Amino acid sequence: MISEQWIAHSKNLLESLYKESYQPTAVNPKASGGVLLLGIPTVKDSVIQQAIAQVLSTIYTPRFSLYMVC
Numbered sequence: 001m002i003s004e005q006w007i008a009h010s011k012n013l014l015e016s017l018y019k020e021s022y023q024p025t026a027v028n029p030k031a032s033g034g035v036l037l038l039g040i041p042t043v044k045d046s047v048i049q050q051a052i053a054q055v056l057s058t059i060y061t062p063r064f065s066l067y068m069v070c
Contacts (some may be wrong), residue, residue: 013044022048 016022027035041049 013047017048 013022027037030036
């Protein structure tokens, strides 16, 4: 069963994607006051990456499969 927290979280994620305000959240504060962006994807980043990959795969696989040499 999907929890209420997950439903609220997914709505917030979709809203930030539609508004183009999504920012990766893996950061470390620096001693000098700035932030250091980390190359470690969060769960949210991974969900977005997988969703994009699935959409693009359905678009491009049929086009490129014509030129594949096995």
